[in-house]
Amino acid sequence: MIRAFSIDDVRAAEEAVKRELEPGELMQRAALGLAEVARARSDEDGRVVVLAGSGDNGGDALYAAAHLARLDLNVVALLVGSRTHEEALAAATAEGVVPIEWRSGKVPAAAAEALAEANLVIDGIVGIGASPGLPKHLENLPDLFANDAYVIAVDLPSGVDPSGVVAADCLYADETVTFSLLKPCHLLPAGEAACGQLTVVDIGVPEPDSPAVVRYEASDATRLWPTPGAFDDKYSRGVLGVMTGSESYPGAAVLGVTAAVTTGVGMVRYIGPRRATDLVLGSVPEIVSGPGRVQAWLLGSGWDGHGGAPELVDELLDDILPIVLDAGALDLLDEPRSAPTLLTPHAGELKRLAQRLGLEHTQGVPGARVVADALGAHVLLKGATTLIVPPSSTRGPLVSQTDGPAWLATAGSGDVLAGMIGALVASGLGVTEAGALGVLLHGRAAHLANPGGPVRALDVARCAGRAVAEFL
Numbered sequence: 001m002i003r004a005f006s007i008d009d010v011r012a013a014e015e016a017v018k019r020e021l022e023p024g025e026l027m028q029r030a031a032l033g034l035a036e037v038a039r040a041r042s043d044e045d046g047r048v049v050v051l052a053g054s055g056d057n058g059g060d061a062l063y064a065a066a067h068l069a070r071l072d073l074n075v076v077a078l079l080v081g082s083r084t085h086e087e088a089l090a091a092a093t094a095e096g097v098v099p100i101e102w103r104s105g106k107v108p109a110a111a112a113e114a115l116a117e118a119n120l121v122i123d124g125i126v127g128i129g130a131s132p133g134l135p136k137h138l139e140n141l142p143d144l145f146a147n148d149a150y151v152i153a154v155d156l157p158s159g160v161d162p163s164g165v166v167a168a169d170c171l172y173a174d175e176t177v178t179f180s181l182l183k184p185c186h187l188l189p190a191g192e193a194a195c196g197q198l199t200v201v202d203i204g205v206p207e208p209d210s211p212a213v214v215r216y217e218a219s220d221a222t223r224l225w226p227t228p229g230a231f232d233d234k235y236s237r238g239v240l241g242v243m244t245g246s247e248s249y250p251g252a253a254v255l256g257v258t259a260a261v262t263t264g265v266g267m268v269r270y271i272g273p274r275r276a277t278d279l280v281l282g283s284v285p286e287i288v289s290g291p292g293r294v295q296a297w298l299l300g301s302g303w304d305g306h307g308g309a310p311e312l313v314d315e316l317l318d319d320i321l322p323i324v325l326d327a328g329a330l331d332l333l334d335e336p337r338s339a340p341t342l343l344t345p346h347a348g349e350l351k352r353l354a355q356r357l358g359l360e361h362t363q364g365v366p367g368a369r370v371v372a373d374a375l376g377a378h379v380l381l382k383g384a385t386t387l388i389v390p391p392s393s394t395r396g397p398l399v400s401q402t403d404g405p406a407w408l409a410t411a412g413s414g415d416v417l418a419g420m421i422g423a424l425v426a427s428g429l430g431v432t433e434a435g436a437l438g439v440l441l442h443g444r445a446a447h448l449a450n451p452g453g454p455v456r457a458l459d460v461a462r463c464a465g466r467a468v469a470e471f472l
């Protein structure tokens with residue numbers, strides 16, 4: 001599992017280590033690690049421009065500049081903040097780094113020339129001390145870079161919100177060199193795309209106890225998968241009740257049920273309108289049609305209204321079983337249930353849901369968070385990066401998954417994901433783990449369905465079983 005930590009926890013962990021070290025030692029470690037990566041990425045005749053801002057991020061960059069100049073690279077330092085880390089600047093100039101001030105206004109000619117010639121740019125404008133966005137005079141900075149310049153961000157791409165919540169103008173990097181601990185922006189959509197390749201340099205700061213953001217990997221699927229044992233039967237493995245599909249959209253039921261059965265669960269009980277039931281039975285003869293005992297419910301994919309059985313739905317919502325609410329069932333809840341509940345909206349559905357509930361945020365992490373808090377439910381926000389946001393009261397980390405190819409943006413894909421997650425919840429996993437492993441499985445199954453190419457949702461569903469075998 002990949003873990004990122006809140007900025008407050010990172011600061012506290014760094015301070016604790018600093019107290020045990022000589023002053024400045026931690027920055028020296030960061031700068032040396034950064035310089036080693038930069039050296040490995042630069043040519044023999046490396047022409048390097050270091051962008052140094054006011055804070056310690058600029059200090060890291062300037063000390064790294066000193067190391068690179070000592071290795072005979074040609075290094076220019078553009079001092080772009082209102083202040084400069086004076087000791088780091090002195091160390092850099094002592095090794096032959098050429099400083100150029102560009103603290104505001106138009107770019108000085110010498111700075112523009114250095115940037116146009118640089119094949120390596122080190123972005124030390126701001127790090128974890130930053131508010132989102134770039135200073136006005138640097139907004140068009142990338143226009144000054146040579147096309148083939150390799151950009152290394154120090155700790156994080158400058159301009160990115162360190163906590164990964166607010167999307168802002170930032171300097172896109174080819175590689176981000178961070179120190180010991182990942183920060184939320186490295187894993188969340190508002191920052192991750194700007195990071196490029198993420199490289200972690202160990203400066204000896206131990207992980208705090210509780211991560212703010214986690215990402216599940218294949219090894220987590222191996223560890224957590226609800227694999228049956230010799231004493232299991234179909235009931236002990238778990239039964240999933242599914243109410244999906246409608247007269248207008250019966251295909252959603254076929255896709256979700258196919259995915260659930262192929263993912264592996266003791267049994268699926270399906271309840272839906274006549275046409276959908278006939279289609280589901282026709283393509284998935286393993287299911288049982290009609291009500292009965294189940295361990296979890298999946299509702300809503302392909303609904304056109306309330307799924308045709310409002311009394312039953314009300315009963316389920318009052319019940320103590322875990323429920324996955326997808327698509328048309330997202331509108332069912334107005335207040336928290338007393339049992340685990342996972343909502344699986346895409347961005348448009350989240351917006352509609354948050355507006356219906358009269359909440360102050362409607363998008364991204366803040367939108368998912370207010371919905372999760374209002375409904376006491378986990379919100380799995382689907383997208384190129386899929387997030388799972390728990391209610392604040394759980395104090396649990398956000399989950400951020402980027403497993404699927406973009407080919408998964410196709411009709412029926414969400415119905416398949418809901419079926420996979422439903423199967424995992426019925427098998428006994430908590431909604432967070434089921435959501436995260438479901439997203440992992442969805443991505444892996446898409447890859448198996450057609451490596452590197454377009455996929456249809458039914459093929460993704462059919463590949464679930466093989467994908468599970470790969471995890472195990």
Ligand SMILES: NC(=O)C1=CN([C@@H]2O[C@H](COP(=O)(O)OP(=O)(O)OC[C@H]3O[C@@H](n4cnc5c(N)ncnc54)[C@H](O)[C@@H]3O)[C@@H](O)[C@H]2O)[C@@H](O)CC1
Nearest residue numbers: 014027030054055056057126127128129130131133135155
């Ligand atoms: N704290 C530590 O123990 C360590 C910190 N390190 C480095 O120090 C960085 C954090 O340093 P700081 O706390 O000094 O903070 P930063 O260097 O991130 O920036 C703070 C400075 O930037 C200004 N600023 C804030 N937002 C801005 C914006 N949007 N545009 C332009 N300027 C802005 C502030 O006025 C302040 O002067 C880390 O990201 C890392 O690179 C490393 O040296 C490792 C050890």
Ligand SMILES: [K+]
Nearest residue numbers: 126154156158
């Ligand atoms: K930076």
